[in-house]
Every structure is written in structure tokens, then in C-alpha cells.
Amino acid sequence: MDGLWTVPNNSPTAAPAAVSYGCRMPAIIRCQNLVKTYEGRPPVEAVRGLDLEVEEGECFGLLGPNGAGKTTTIEILEGLLSPTSGMVEVLGRQWGKDDDALRQRIGISFQETKLSEKLSVRETLALFRSFYRRGITPAEAIERVELAEKAKTWVGKLSGGQKQRLAVACALVGDPELLFLDEPTTGLDPRSRRQLWEIIRSYRQRGRTILLTTHYLDEAERLCDHVAIVDRGKVIAQGTPRELIISLGSEHVIEFTLGDHSGNGSSNAPVPDTELFTQLPSVRSVHNDHGRTCLSVSEPHKALPALLDRLESLQLPLASLTTRHASLEDVFVKLAGRRLEEEESPSS
């Protein structure tokens, strides 16, 4: 695991205080040992010592379940929340000194903003454009998010996906070098999600940098060059999606469920002891997941026959069996001990 961590090789004090032309910056976003505790009884530790480094030109994803501290982290990086402690550097600067200069260079889209319903798409973008010294025209922004047909439509009449694209367009209209997107596709239908992914990809293809948060694994896998998996206010793994999956030591997963002897694979089917399968060839780990048994394997062609033989000899009838490539979900399960969409149980 350790090899995956991107260890910053510059100390924060060595970072240039201001943008000096012609010299390459070490990272677009850097934060170290970020802590945010909300006061209250009891105090809520939303972020508990989080390190990040986002390089220029990449799409960086903060992946984690709801309540992991993703939004708090991104809002601190956006300069909207002040951290309890820790170092934050965005585009080589720190928040609190000449924030306007920084704001001119970044674009932000929140998880949820209710833009004025009675303004048209074009009017909304003209408004946001007026806040920036330089940028693209409202018409260009409309073009980039493919809302040309809706340019004169009131915001209140747009669908959820169109509203979200408009929100992204509001972030793009200042032609930012860095784009922050908090849960850009949450609650959208599959088609709208793909449209947004295309917008994000084309922005990235201009060599710009994106930091997004998501709790969708497929989004992180398909869209992000780098992913930091966040859980309970900490980064529990960081790397490219591929690196993270390889770190499991096994790129494949075999999942099966057992039928009971009446022949139907119902929920009261026996769940075998995971110990029975750990010794099979190329099996790295075994766990139970709601009645399913999941084997992480590096070589499925060796593991499968051995598994079938073992089940045969134990007289356990199969109800279903699938093999698939390991995903970030498996990485999360391995590291956090639960599935991503599962609520954290109080005992855990």
C-alpha cells in the first residue's frame, strides 16, 4: 500500500509564495494534515488529518461515502470554510491573502444551488460572467454544456440534468484554470450523467485541472486520473484507479451464492465459512457480503475449477456464480470493511 501514496517532495515552506512566470508549479492543490472540527455537543470531526496533492491537468476524485468529509474538504479547498488546522495551498497561494485573485482563476459548482428560477439560462450566465475580469462569453459557456436550445428558457423550466449543466456552465464562464465540482452527478439519470462526464472530459482535454467529489464508483473509475478514497475524514487510499485495484493483489473477483437443498436460492441459504476457501489457489482474500461469498483472486482460471471441486466435495449446491474485474468498490470494502453505499453502523 505504502508505495501508492503520493508523498509530497516539497515541504510547504519551500513552495513559491506567488506565481512566478515561467517556473512550473509543484502542484495545483496541496493540503496537509487538514483538520476540521465543527463545534457542538459532541463536536463533529468532519475532517481528521487529510493530505492531498492534485497535479496540473488531471481530474482528481475524492471518492467516499456520504458523510466521509468530502464536501467539508472541498469547501475548505475552495476557501469557503476555514480549517481548524492544517495547510492548504491552491494555485500556489493560500486563502486569506488577495482571495479575489484566486477566485478569478477557479470555478466552483456546489452540490446544490438554487439559481434564480425566473432568469433565463443566458441571463444567469451573463450575471456570473460579470463577476470575472476575463472569461468566455455566456454563449460559449452555453455551447460547452450543450444548452444552446435552452438559452432563452427560464431556469425553473429546466430538467434536473439541464440545471446541473447550467451550474457547471456558471463555474466555467470565468474560464478557470481549476474547477471544483461537488457531487456533480448526484441524483441525475444515466443519460444526464454521461453528458456531464463529457463536459468534464472536454474541459480536462484543454489541459485544465478538476477536483471533484463523488460517491459513485463508476464515476471515479471512468473520469478520474487520480482518486483519493476518503472515509471518516481521512484519506484511506490514493492513486490512479488502476493502481488502487492492483493494490488489492488480485484483479478479479469471484462471487457466488449457495442454494438450499430445496433448490431455490433464497435468503435463508447457508452461508459457508470463509475459512473453507482461503487456501484455494490464487485466492487472496474471502469475505461474506449479504449472503454472497466474494473471493479476490489473481488468476481466475486456476481458482474457479478448484472452487467448484471444493463445493462439490462439501455437497454445497450453487445458486449463482459470477466473475468480474475488481473495482474501486472492492478497494473500499477491503480498506473500510464495508460497502461504499452502506451506512456506517454505530458499532463499527
Next chain:
Amino acid sequence: MTIAERASSAVEERPPRPRRLIDRAFVQLVLARLREFFREPEAVFWVYIFPILMVVGLGIAFRNQPVEHIAVDVESGPQSATIASALGSNPRFVVTTCDAADCATRLRTGKAQLVVSAAGNPPAYQYRLDPTRPESVLARNAADDALQRAAGRVDRVKTADETMSEPGGRYVDFLVPGLLGMSLMGGGLWGVGFVTVDMRIRKLLKRFLATPMKKRDFLAAIMASRMLFMIPEVLVLLVFAHYVFGVFYYGSVWSLVFLIVLGALMFSGVGLLVASRAKTVEAVSGLMNLVMLPMWMLSGIFFTSDRFPAAAQPLIKILPLTPLIDALRAVMLEGSSLSSQAARITIMAAWGVLSFAVALRIFRWQ
């Protein structure tokens, strides 16, 4: 390509051109407010039609008219016919004869202003009335006069009445400056306070904060759009009152404009202060009512604030609405100069400046 290189190449692609007025953040923010407002028909109705309805309703209900009819009851008895005929000589009296119990009820419920009864021989007249009711007192004097004359009293001196009803002294003249002040108060509190809280709830304030938008542009735009909304609001009320009720404005137009603008600015400041922390519609509505209710009652919108006890006067005089309405009345009805209103203007300016300063300090953007 480094960020610096890219930034410079972007500048080459798009040479900076002088910014048109319409592209300025302040102008765009004002435009957005105007569009939002005028695309909301209900809001337009309440802001512009409501004050007119108030003037019409109250103007009709309290229109000054000569006392045409005096309802007098005569308690039935041996003398009742004599009394009725004595009163009947004057057409202003509407005489009803009924028994004692009925008369008492009619007097209590205001259907009769006065009950006349007679007792003894020679008859002595007795008047029953409610001395707190001006109409009752008036009826008593008129009836007494008629009965005394019928009994043979002779006037010693010749008198003649010269009647006048000049605009400026009627209730509707008194009412219009009050309604104007009330409308400036309501408009400022709702137009600035409510809108600001609504934007906070929608996280739009926070979204703006995430851009390089300057806070002063935003606040100036809220104020400016309030001033723009106010112009038709005020004009509609003044023009309507002038043409429909013949309300006449004695003072100078510029004094009136000055007071209206000052009042609107002051209440925008109060509105901003009320909205500076509130996070829900309920909270801000409650706060606004808390602020407005005392002024509705005390500041002399519908009747002069002099009616409240002397002990309360110093407090009433420094409420923001009182000096505004008093100054408006002085200028509109008496033609006073602005310099004569300096004390009131100072109180208003103090309210405006203080509320702004505090609001800016404690304003919650997210």
C-alpha cells in the same frame, strides 16, 4: 504549457476590450433583481396594487361628510308625539319612537345616538347618551336646541354659518402620508430583508461568494433595485390619491422626493439588518413582524401618535417610521421646509447609517 504561459496565450486570443456598462457586476445584479421581480406577477400585485386598495378602502370608510342624519329615539309615553313633532321640524333628525327597553338597546348598539324621554307635568325632558361618543354629544345639543325652540326659546343674537371643506384637512389627506411611510417601511423590509434571506436559503449568497463578486456590488445592487421598485410604488400612491381623492401636496416636490428617498434608504438598511443573520423564512418573517408591528401601531399611520401617553412619546418619536411620517405630513400638508424637519431627518439618517453598519458587520453570507 505552464499556467503562466497559458494565461498569457489566453490574453492574446482575447484582447481585453473596454467593459460595457451592461457587463458590470453591479448592473447585472440589479438587472437580475428587476427581472426576478417583474416576472413574479403576485409580487407586483402586492407591492403596487395593495397600497391603492388601502387608500380606496380607508378613504371611502373615513370620508369626511357633513353630519346628515341624527338618529334620535323617543321613549313612548304621553309626551312622545309632542317630542317627535318638535324634532320632526328639522329634517336632519331621524326620529324613532319605541319603548324604553328597545330604546336602551338601540342606544347601546349605536343605532340611535340619543334617547329622549319625558316625565312629570309640566314635562321635563331627559336625555340619555354616551358622552364618549362625539355623535351622541352632537345629537344631544342639536335635539336640545330644537326642543327649546319649540318650547318658545328665542335667539338673542343673529348668527350665520359659513362652511368650508378645503383639501388638506380631511382624513384622507392625513392618511396618504401615513400610507406612504408604511409602504416605504414594508417595501424596505420585505424587498431587502426577505429577498436576502431567500437567497441565503437557496445558497445563492454562498454561490456568489464563491465567485470573485465584490460584496459591495451585491449590497449596492440590492439597495439600488429597491430604490427602483420604490419609484412606481410611490408614484402610483401619490398620483392615485391626487386624482381620485383630490389630495393636494403643499410642500416642494424636491423636499418630498428627498424624504421618500431617505425613508427608503433607511428602511433598506433596517431590512438588511433584520436579514443579516436569519437562516429561515420563518425566522425572518417573525423578526420583520416584530420590527414592524410597534411602528404600525405607534408611528401614526392611521391616527396621530400624539394620542399615546406623554411618557411614551420620546420612545415613539425615535422609532424609524415616526419621524418619516411626521416629516412627510409636515411637508405635504403644511408645506414645511426641509430645514424645519432637521431633527427628524437626523433621526432617520442615524437609523440608516447605524443599521447598515451593524448589518455589514454581522452579515452571514453562508
